[in-house]
Amino acid sequence: MYALYYSPGTASLVVHWLLIEMDLAHELRTVDIDARDHKRAEYLALNPNGVVPTLIVDGEPRYEAAALAMYLADRHPEAGLAPEVADPQRAQYNQWMFNLTNTLQAPLRLWWYPSDLQADDEAVRLGAQARIEAACERFDAQLAQHGPYLLGERLSVADFYLTMLMRWTRKMPRPAHDWPHLGAFAQRMKARPGFATLYQREGLSEWA
Incomplete structure (x- = not known):
């Protein structure tokens, strides 16, 4: 256990x-x-x-x-939920996981906690917002061209990770679900029974 x-x-x-x-x-x-x-x-x-x-x-x-x-x-x-090491999609899967942590999660951390940099909060948030929106453009384009998931028809851990990060954008001036293909992707992921169970256990209601 x-x-x-x-x-x-x-x-x-x-x-x-x-x-x-x-x-x-x-x-x-x-x-x-x-x-x-x-x-x-x-x-x-x-x-x-x-x-x-x-x-x-x-x-x-x-x-x-x-x-x-x-x-x-x-x-x-x-x-x-993950391609095996010998699977041709493994490299793409690894790429998306690192891409998510570096290009989306990192600036999201700054947007939520700008004081971590001990700099002007508004300036930090504006810089982080630009990076987040640029990342959303790229992820939306990926889903538009190769969706419905980051690995095409194959659901993977990367999709769950992306959904979590999208939730973190919910209070931003332009949340990630505002992009059309990301929005459809989020609805698809949130429709999973496990998501409802997760929300019930964690006592969450925002972005349900």
Whole structure:
């Protein structure tokens, strides 16, 4: 059984969603961000970065959301959510996962937490917004030309990750679902039964 340290709506969301989608036995351990549980010594001993998620795997703590998502898919190939190493689509899958973390997740972090740079918040947000919107243009074009998923007809972990990041744009001047193909993609992903279960468990309502 897995144990997931999580906080609702954060980067742990994609790991929680995949545990549900893949029907993997797991327990949830809430990390109260407002109470700064993630900065307590007990938690830092599991995840020295002091962020969520942390996944306990065979008694050992593992972290980094994208790495955990890819790990679960590789460890449970029967779920069919990642091309195998010898599969021609594996390189494309890896490319999208790294693309998501570098070109979309990174500026989203700045938009939500501009004070991390100890600079003018408005300037940081404007710069991050430009990067996010440029990334959305590229992802929308990919789905338009090669959809309905990032790997074409093949659903993968990358699609779950993209959906989580799209949710993070919901309060931006132009949220990701405003792009037509991204919007249709989001509706498709949110229609999955696992998404409703995820929202119910995490007590979420925005962007349902």
